Amino acid sequence: MTEISGGRIRAHVKFLSSDLLEGRGVGARGGELATEYIATQFALLGVKPAGENGTYFQKVSLVGSEPQPSTRLIAIPEKESEIPFRWLDDFVGVNLRQTTNEEFDAPAIFVGHGITAPEYNWDDYRDTDVRGKVVVLFTNEPPSDDPKFFTGKALTYYGRWTYKYEEAARRGAIGAIIIHTKPTASYGWDVVRSSWGREDQHERLAPGEYALSFAGWVTTDAGERVAATIGKSVDELLHMADTRGFRPVSLPLRFRVSAPTKIRQIETRNVIGRVEGADPELKNEAVVFSAHWDHLGLGEPVDGDPVYHGAVDNGTGCAMLLELARAWAALPQKPRRSALFVSVTSEEAGLLGSRYFGDHPPIPAGKIALAINYDGFQPWGRSRDVVVIGSERTSVFPVVQEAARRFNLTIAPDPQPEAGLYYRSDHFSFARAGIPAFSIEEGRDLLGKPPGTGEKLYAEWLDKRYHQPTDRYNDDWDVSGMEEYARFGLLIGTEVANSPKLPTWRDGDEFLPARQRSLAR
Template identity: 55%
Template sequence: MFRAWSAFLIFGCTLLATQDLQPSGEKIRTHVKYLASDELEGRGVGTRGEKLATQYIAAQLETFGVKPAGDQGTYFQRVPLVGSKTLPSATLTITGKTGSSPLALNKDFVGTAFSQQPENDFDAEAVFVGHGIAAPEFGWDDYKGQSLAGKVLVYFTNEPPSTDLKFFGGRALTYYGRWTYKFEEAARRGAVAALIVHTTPTAGYGWGVVTGSWSQEHAELKLQPGEKGLKLAAWLSEDAGARLFASTGKTVEQLLALANSKSFRPMPLGVHIAGHIPVALRDIDSRNVVGRVDGADAALARQAILYSAHWDHLGIAVPVNGDNIYNGAVDNATGCAVVLEIARTWAALPKKPKRSAVFLFVTAEEMGLLGSEYYAEHPEVPPGQTAADLNFDALYPFGATRDVSVTGAERTTLWELVEDDAKRANLSISPDPEPEQGHYYRSDHFSLARVGIPAFTIAQGTDYLGKPAGFGKEVFEDYNTKHYHQPSDEYRDSWNMAGMEQMARFGFTLGLDIANQPSLPSWVKGDEFLSARQKSESGK
């Protein structure tokens, strides 16, 4: 029955045309143009731009007839954050049998305190823990049951290399390879500080990318009473790592080889690391925007399909060619505009699907998926009752494509439905071109997946209609090298919105079909998120 529903919406009739029950590229354009305008000053978290952006989104939802689903009957969900910026007086020193070796901030190391305290001092034994991974599902444990409370943990990013899809995803990076996991695991084990030794091959990007990101203010969700954060979460340059490892008589390459062995055990480095990490702290009162359209089925309306996009960007920052407003037109005014247009269309349906729909616009994606993490912990609909999350993050203004990207959908029981809906929309499904980069773990859908919700991002492919072969790859690389996280990511009236309309319609149709399925979807057997899904469905 639900297939017939979406087919009706796709192929349509005069009623659909007159009632405007399909997402419109020109309406998407209107939203992008405002959200990416200079008036919003780059939509920085905790700024005037945040207030304007979130007020606009809420006003649009109200106009569409979407109900508020935030705090106290409003569209806003408060997200308490703490910003932390390491002060220039910070010091880090390696001390061993042969003397002391100071490390220079922003040259040898870069990082900040996650303790949310202004002064952070420590002097502790350094222990090398390989990749810093404990993954029982892959039979891997770098910690081997050793107590490392109060230590400084040292490790590499990434994960053990493999081509076996059943072992850390083969070439594809899993969450265990991400720096976020490494720091979380170190904190869980009571470490006082944690240091990642950077190499370009293990990180997938150069040292300049690390220093550029980590020399700025870093934000975290506000710690709850009793929670403790690391006194230092930092990266070391490869040269600094070599100095640290010198006491073992081994090189960075040799220690990496040891780390790639399943038999690896934590290795004391024979040195102490002392840190004095003063930080400037700032309370940031930010907010998500949340709306809801109730479902038609009395029993299933308590369940929901979730649509998400992040509204934030980088705000006002270092000027480039005289422009200091980082407008974030592609990233991610486009995603917000698409979700707004899906919300408008959904609310206008004369007959609603069985399940409800929640429309979520999150803060602080650029600071580490913090808004979506907060929503996952404080949801409008519990994870065990949320059918799926369809996320939109950075759509391109170059026209329609023959393909769609839905990386991660193949890991869910929705895969057959996704394939069918793509086929009916005349779209092929493009594979992830860079699985080793772990893109799945770098957008807001990941926060929802972590609590068990089947989640993935919908994006255009690269096979553009009416364009020569290679065009899609060329414009994608041009955006990433010249405009990504730059002031030049700006809206232009020359933009072709056909691709955004196409993705909005595909996402709308897929969401309708999910909302009308007889049972809730899940993750496939053996997936890393299946246990979280089972736990959420049991209500535990």
């Protein structure tokens, strides 16, 4: 098999996360440079264009919504003084109506986790009309050790903040405010602040489509002031939300909101390259490798640095994608199926680029055998284990197990099942289209280091560098682990590309019906 080079991976990361690319913002100069760089590398590697009109690019039309610092959120209790919240320090939020301003004064209601899941006999909106109201809720979902109840400790899509806003809009709420806690979100307020206190991208609304006038978050401390209006604490509200039989609770307050928003139309793009397969028939099918190129661009300076470099997230994944494309193109005997190398846009805003690809694939979804995603690799060197989130849900799992055996790797379980990582990266968009999909992630059992070092380093990175300007490349990085994870994915991809049968999902999986529909077309 063609060799994977850590030196080339290092060089790509160094360039993609440099100040020159200004954090690879979507709809910004740095993002355009990143896509030109990736497309140019594809061309140099002999990877053919697989985008639109003979190019490497698939256009994705989005709307940029930038909340203004003058955004106001005031709680008005029935029997107490107004409670003004401070922008960024107490709350963040955005007007999703794609208008330049939304102002309203509306009653508030606490809806627990904001979930309607009939398959689990759970409805936080039971017998309640929230039209024209602001729903207050927590992210995540009711905890359980029962794998048949919200899949136990592993978060489902019902726990994602994106679902919360989608369900609130379906219910006709005018606004939705999530009370942030680190346990329910799995990250600190600084991540929310850096991600939401800037322009975000959204899919363009269709004529007449309803959207929330305000989708926001408040800190735990701000949530305490809201909870106190009914004599509760945030912990007590969360306990209520976690309890079966929960019913919505009207809050004795109104929210007054002013959400001035700077709106612009954004034309961004996915970058797609193709290496043709060797089989006359199977070359019309493909294995996909993906990694998102975008990060947060320029933002609020931290220690004087306004560039959110995104070296780990996801300069590493892009670099590995380019090295995988080089290795596949250099194979002396090409696999039977083709390979698509896809670097997608706007992952940070909610998987928008991969979602567009899933809805508009260059070949039918039923002809895509597998999607392997690379997102955020740490520079800690090699490990004894590897995490392959979601692979056990597919018929490809025996191939994954054999590849791990050949690399002398243990397949480790999801280290953060409660964080819902399967629903937070681009493979989820492929899965929604029915395509068997998963991400490869680094293990935490690091070679040559004491037990627990990987967990300690990850916690430190999450606390100090995730979605911060400090996510920078350094020349002392150990990229040997990235080399191995790229080789591991290459082996899985070539095995699937040569398999006579198309993979699918395991019986009973939530994505199996979509796969069956795609195969029937």
